[in-house]
Amino acid sequence: MSNTTIYYMAPHSPWTYLGHGRFVAMARAAGVRIDLKPCDMGRVFAASGGLPLGKRSPQRQAYRLTELARWSAHLNLPLKLQPSFFPVPPDASARLIIAARTSLGGEAALELAGAIMHGLWADDKNIADDATLAHIASACGFDGAMLVKSSHTAGVLAEYEKNTDDALAANVFGAPWYVVDGEGFWGQDRLDFVERALARL
Incomplete structure (x- = not known):
């Protein structure tokens, strides 16, 4: 058994x-x-038969909004159902998280990931904009300008591609995807099972 869990996220x-x-x-x-492995869900969807939101049937899109509202209320987490900047390209924010992990470590990357997602879904911010991302990172106490600059380096781009390759090799088809001791769990609604699996490690 491993004392590490893999977290594929978008x-x-x-x-x-x-x-x-x-x-x-x-x-x-x-x-x-x-x-923590931010990955390109566009590539994952293309390989696994998933559809981007705009190409899903109207009834699926409507039910998605219903479920998001339910979960937001259930968890008492603020969530704007239709943010101004959505759909939004995720690549810039994913690379920033990777840059944080590379230079500051996993805990910093997890904190930044949470702040970026809160920025989009609660604060209605454009997480495809470098200046906005720098501001979010700086608000976490990090050097936002430095992280944004690092996010454009070849090493970070290569890590983003590798994370996506790893996701495809692990048969990931959606986000979030958690792997505990080799077992995959798709979706935040599987976290009860994830918790039990973590307890067995």
């Missing part, structure tokens, strides 16, 4: 946002390290 996913804090708290309570 910073523009409302479901990742809804589960992020609970998952991080669970892993910490279990003494398990999180291997």
